[in-house]
Amino acid sequence: MRKKTVIVLGVDGYLGWATALHLSAAGHEVVGIDSLVRRRWDRECGTQSLVPIKTMPQRVNSWRRLTSRTIDWRQMDLCDARAVTQLVREVRPEALVHFAEQRSAPFSMIDLGHAALTQVNNLVGTLNLLFALRDHAPAAHLVKLGTMGEYGTPNIDIEEGFLTITHNGRQDRLPFPMQPGSFYHLSKLHDSHNIQFACRIWGLRATDLHQGVVYGNHTDEVGMDPSLSTRFDYDAIWGTVLNRFCVQAAVGLPLTVYGKGGQTRGFLDIRDTVACVRLAIEHPAAEGEYRVFNQFTEQFTVKALAQKVRQARAAHGLDTRIVHLRNPRVEREEHYYNAKHQKLLDLGLQPHFLGDTLIESMIDTVERHAARVDPIELEQPNVDWRRGGTPGWQKSAEPEPSVARLV
Amino acid sequence: MRKKTVIVLGVDGYLGWATALHLSAAGHEVVGIDSLVRRRWDRECGTQSLVPIKTMPQRVNSWRRLTSRTIDWRQMDLCDARAVTQLVREVRPEALVHFAEQRSAPFSMIDLGHAALTQVNNLVGTLNLLFALRDHAPAAHLVKLGTMGEYGTPNIDIEEGFLTITHNGRQDRLPFPMQPGSFYHLSKLHDSHNIQFACRIWGLRATDLHQGVVYGNHTDEVGMDPSLSTRFDYDAIWGTVLNRFCVQAAVGLPLTVYGKGGQTRGFLDIRDTVACVRLAIEHPAAEGEYRVFNQFTEQFTVKALAQKVRQARAAHGLDTRIVHLRNPRVEREEHYYNAKHQKLLDLGLQPHFLGDTLIESMIDTVERHAARVDPIELEQPNVDWRRGGTPGWQKSAEPEPSVARLV
Numbered sequence: 098m099r100k101k102t103v104i105v106l107g108v109d110g111y112l113g114w115a116t117a118l119h120l121s122a123a124g125h126e127v128v129g130i131d132s133l134v135r136r137r138w139d140r141e142c143g144t145q146s147l148v149p150i151k152t153m154p155q156r157v158n159s160w161r162r163l164t165s166r167t168i169d170w171r172q173m174d175l176c177d178a179r180a181v182t183q184l185v186r187e188v189r190p191e192a193l194v195h196f197a198e199q200r201s202a203p204f205s206m207i208d209l210g211h212a213a214l215t216q217v218n219n220l221v222g223t224l225n226l227l228f229a230l231r232d233h234a235p236a237a238h239l240v241k242l243g244t245m246g247e248y249g250t251p252n253i254d255i256e257e258g259f260l261t262i263t264h265n266g267r268q269d270r271l272p273f274p275m276q277p278g279s280f281y282h283l284s285k286l287h288d289s290h291n292i293q294f295a296c297r298i299w300g301l302r303a304t305d306l307h308q309g310v311v312y313g314n315h316t317d318e319v320g321m322d323p324s325l326s327t328r329f330d331y332d333a334i335w336g337t338v339l340n341r342f343c344v345q346a347a348v349g350l351p352l353t354v355y356g357k358g359g360q361t362r363g364f365l366d367i368r369d370t371v372a373c374v375r376l377a378i379e380h381p382a383a384e385g386e387y388r389v390f391n392q393f394t395e396q397f398t399v400k401a402l403a404q405k406v407r408q409a410r411a412a413h414g415l416d417t418r419i420v421h422l423r424n425p426r427v428e429r430e431e432h433y434y435n436a437k438h439q440k441l442l443d444l445g446l447q448p449h450f451l452g453d454t455l456i457e458s459m460i461d462t463v464e465r466h467a468a469r470v471d472p473i474e475l476e477q478p479n480v481d482w483r484r485g486g487t488p489g490w491q492k493s494a495e496p497e498p499s500v501a502r503l504v
Numbered sequence: 505m506r507k508k509t510v511i512v513l514g515v516d517g518y519l520g521w522a523t524a525l526h527l528s529a530a531g532h533e534v535v536g537i538d539s540l541v542r543r544r545w546d547r548e549c550g551t552q553s554l555v556p557i558k559t560m561p562q563r564v565n566s567w568r569r570l571t572s573r574t575i576d577w578r579q580m581d582l583c584d585a586r587a588v589t590q591l592v593r594e595v596r597p598e599a600l601v602h603f604a605e606q607r608s609a610p611f612s613m614i615d616l617g618h619a620a621l622t623q624v625n626n627l628v629g630t631l632n633l634l635f636a637l638r639d640h641a642p643a644a645h646l647v648k649l650g651t652m653g654e655y656g657t658p659n660i661d662i663e664e665g666f667l668t669i670t671h672n673g674r675q676d677r678l679p680f681p682m683q684p685g686s687f688y689h690l691s692k693l694h695d696s697h698n699i700q701f702a703c704r705i706w707g708l709r710a711t712d713l714h715q716g717v718v719y720g721n722h723t724d725e726v727g728m729d730p731s732l733s734t735r736f737d738y739d740a741i742w743g744t745v746l747n748r749f750c751v752q753a754a755v756g757l758p759l760t761v762y763g764k765g766g767q768t769r770g771f772l773d774i775r776d777t778v779a780c781v782r783l784a785i786e787h788p789a790a791e792g793e794y795r796v797f798n799q800f801t802e803q804f805t806v807k808a809l810a811q812k813v814r815q816a817r818a819a820h821g822l823d824t825r826i827v828h829l830r831n832p833r834v835e836r837e838e839h840y841y842n843a844k845h846q847k848l849l850d851l852g853l854q855p856h857f858l859g860d861t862l863i864e865s866m867i868d869t870v871e872r873h874a875a876r877v878d879p880i881e882l883e884q885p886n887v888d889w890r891r892g893g894t895p896g897w898q899k900s901a902e903p904e905p906s907v908a909r910l911v
Contacts, residue, residue, distance in 0.1 A: 178616055208635075212631055216694075217624055220624070220694075224619055224687075228615075228619070251678055253669060253672065253676050260669070264660040265660065267659055267660045269658045269659035271681035272682065273681070274667070274678035274679045275679065276678070277697065283694075287627075287694040290682070290694070291687070294684065294685075294687075298890060482705050
């Protein structure tokens with residue numbers, strides 16, 4: 098496999114960092130950029146990664162020391178159009194992995210300010226990138242992180258991005274109809290449409306990875322040394338469901354399921370995320386092609402996930418309770434869900450399925466950092482889809498300044 | 505029909521103004537808001553309405569003098585979240601008609617700055633409105649101007665917003681798959697998704713009018729006095745195809761068709777636009793309902809439209825040439841097109857079809873204002889979908905300041 102020059106956008110994030118290491122370990126030349134806004138949002142939200150993470154300079158120094166490989170780290174905001182243009186013109190990347198977006202659904206539902214910030218930040222950053230590619234690297238392959246949440250929960254099988262529809266005796270292959278469930282998920286859908294259009298009119302190449310919910314925080318590279326750790330979020334804003342269950346189990350709290358818990362989603366191990374991104378880069382889209390890969394390996398209901406955690410604990414004689422909370426989100430709690438995810442398997446993905454061992458290792462991780470668990474983060478969710486955030490949240494984000502800061 | 509309090513957003517525009525007069529004449533209480541940005545964009549683009557238009561204070565004074573009816577005019581930017589909240593809280597409208605968006609496809613394709621400005625302006629304005637409605641007028645009916653251009657040109661019949669899809673033996677009614685053809689059209693699609701979501705989670709009521717290409721500039725109200733005239737745009741940025749053909753015919757230039765001219769679109773008379781908006785307001789959506797009406801009355805190819813103009817001229821012994829230019833847009837030039845438009849007819853719309861008389865009256869209008877025709881505006885189109893605007897355009901709009909000014 099020929100080595101490529103790859104820009105990882107959002108390299109300071111949970112998946113951006115693990116992906117950069119994985120690509121670097123595979124021999125690709127990695128340029129990593131990030132505005133570090135996620136660390137600022139942590140301060141604003143009063144949240145933090147359960148696993149301590151180093152600064153970006155410390156991380157890349159540590160990586161070089163351990164592997165003799167270099168990650169070219171640069172602090173930069175994707176919403177700064179001039180900086181993006183300069184970056185693409187100078188680096189002339191063969192591929193770009195785009196994680197550089199606000200990625201929390203609850204954050205986007207706090208209030209108007211956070212909704213507008215999410216959509217403006219995500220759209221403007223991606224538009225900046227598309228125009229820079231058109232002008233300075235039209236053959237580069239854009240690998241964009243989207244989300245399975247763009248599809249919503251239709252009552253038909255979910256295909257990978259497109260659907261052949263027969264209607265009144267005529268047929269066409271059309272974008273799959275989408276029903277996103279938050280202003281964040283909507284921002285990803287807006288991006289998808291913008292990118293698809295840019296491929297069509299400018300001949301750009303893009304792979305849109307519609308990713309499921311990722312769990313775990315161990316990859317071969319991240320696990321080499323504590324200084325290479327990636328984030329572990331478990332709070333109500335940034336944490337995802339399995340992380341929260343593992344923290345609740347570790348500290349002896351009941352697992353909190355929203356509503357009936359019949360919500361079904363696609364899930365994958367972080368080791369599969371980094372492998373999927375690498376596979377996409379190593380098998381690029383054609384000129385003018387916009388393709389979608391559904392990036393997950395298994396689908397579960399939230400309730401089944403809670404039961405898996407309870408079972409893993411029971412094997413050690415530990416008893417874990419499951420409680421159902423009033424659902425703060427507006428979503429179907431019992432529904433059909435059957436999403437295809439064949440294309441990455443066809444490229445060679447070897448999935449890591451969710452088993453007791455993984456859950457136990459996640460709980461071990463929590464126990465090692467138990468002193469950093471903030472019990473308040475495990476209580477009632479504080480962002481309601483109908484009413485928004487608590488007064489404390491609303492106070493912390495005046496609409497105009499937040500948006501204005503980003504564009 | 506009970507009279508309602510209606511806010512018309514974008515009241516200074518081509519259709520906003522005609523709609524405000526029509527609703528006022530029908531007895532509704534009209535509050536009209538506009539940032540007047542369209543007049544600024546005219547200065548920036550070096551364009552102007554062929555028909556002279558008065559200032560907003562002059563227009564509303566003239567309307568009061570002629571009819572004793574009042575339009576409550578307020579200058580305000582929909583991107584100013586605080587002002588929008590105050591407006592909705594104070595007026596407590598029963599309906600809102602939302603025209604307040606950047607509405608030119610070529611403008612959005614000039615360069616990155618104009619693409620981002622279009623999407624940020626349109627999205628942020630609509631988000632501001634949705635949150636203000638949630639908090640201060642949740643029962644109000646939002647009538648949003650969308651566009652038939654959201655659908656693109658699929659190879660199947662276009663339904664009104666939703667399509668029942670059978671796939672692998674299961675069925676669902678889902679949003680119609682969309683393929684917009686410019687960053688402007690994409691902004692309307694982004695809006696549609698945001699509004700649909702707000703209806704679903706907050707119980708808001710909305711009608712999304714997916715409008716075709718409007719022609720004409722005469723309604724019963726606008727025609728009462730020259731001081732009530734609405735815009736007539738014919739330039740390459742703001743002008744639509746029939747207006748351009750009429751101006752070309754009037755000044756003796758050939759009608760310029762982009763590419764083969766087989767592009768088919770839905771069209772309607774401005775008198776039908778104002779009637780459709782009134783019908784939507786007088787038959788509101790239900791609580792939580794997001795509905796789509798396809799708002800046009802006939803569909804034509806661009807070539808057929810040119811031939812209609814040539815025929816109307818030939819009846820007076822005048823000879824008009826039709827020439828085909830290289831298409832600056834990226835679009836199908838020969839394609840299937842069959843779009844449904846039944847729902848507004850069911851509410852009572854009496855269409856005005858495009859006939860020779862209308863074309864002649866449009867050409868008469870041009871001839872009355874012939875001294876204001878700028879021939880440069882009728883030459884080669886200057887915004888190319890592949891390369892963007894001319895250097896002059898690019899110079900006039902630096903990305904960051906334009907966007908920053910708007911949010």
